[in-house]
Ligand code: TXA
């Protein structure tokens with residue numbers, strides 16, 4: 684992993700000039716730009732080919748900076764204490780005098796915010812006098828990036844720089860909780876919902892059904908590897924890539940192990956890079972062994988389900 688202070692300086696230089704750059708986070712790589720600049724944020728939408736109606740997550744290094752832009756409440760404080768920095772995104776109400784670009788939120792009054800844990804990204808945020816809007820670093824509907832080379836594969840020369848922070852330790856996007864009203868989950872992700880429920884002391888509504896879209900990015904066509912994918916497969920077809928989570932006695936070359944010991948955290952970390960690899964190796968379809976629907980397994984299955992809608 685190439686990392687030193689001069690890389691962070693370089694990243695800062697490009698961001699100050701209103702460029703978009705790739706940044707590492709513990710969940711997935713982001714395509715980052717100054718969240719206070721209309722000009723910079725518009726570029727994110729263009730590069731990703733993202734509909735303007737789909738708002739972005741803004742990343743902060745500390746709660747005092749967040750308070751300049753958003754209204755906070757007790758539920759936020761409880762969760763923030765326990766889970767931030769980390770893979771949890773909060774939807775909060777914007778303050779009237781917030782400096783966040785209207786392009787970020789599509790003029791909505793709410794803002795999705797996150798405090799990333801990745802050391803390098805944190806160091807970068809600490810050096811800036813604005814927060815960073817950063818959606819996942821992929822062309823809209825495609826697979827998210829979990830290493831610097833994925834970001835280059837997605838955007839090539841159309842972005843100036845990718846800050847390399849190695850492979851993402853979680854490998855799935857953050858969990859999103861809406862706190863503007865009665866708390867509800869808008870996206871399953873890197874943080875297990877049961878852990879959030881424990882802190883809030885109640886069961887949470889999970890509003891992730893793409894048919895009743897609440898969060899604009901909840902569309903079915905998401906996280907697509909670009910080839911058909913089938914779930915809960917016991918026996919793959921010949922020539923099909925087979926993704927597994929448990930070691931089998933015989934493993935032909937089309938077998939791809941997300942984990943050999945049914946370790947779901949390890950499986951989550953490997954999911955996107957394996958889907959990308961399988962596609963790049965020229966397979967025409969993917970079969971996936973059943974993944975236990977517990978803990979982070981629920982988030983894995985959510986992504987697989989959406990990927991299977993191709
Ligand atoms: O882990 C992550 O969250 C990564 C890293 C880079 O931080 N980011 C990420 O961003 O996954 P993105 O843009 O790919 O997904 C953000 C999701 C979208 O589905 C969007 O619709 C939703 O968050 N969202 C953003 N602002 C919202 C808001 N104000 N209310 C409801 N949903 C919102």
Ligand code: MG
Nearest residue numbers: 818819827856
């Ligand atoms: Mg995304």
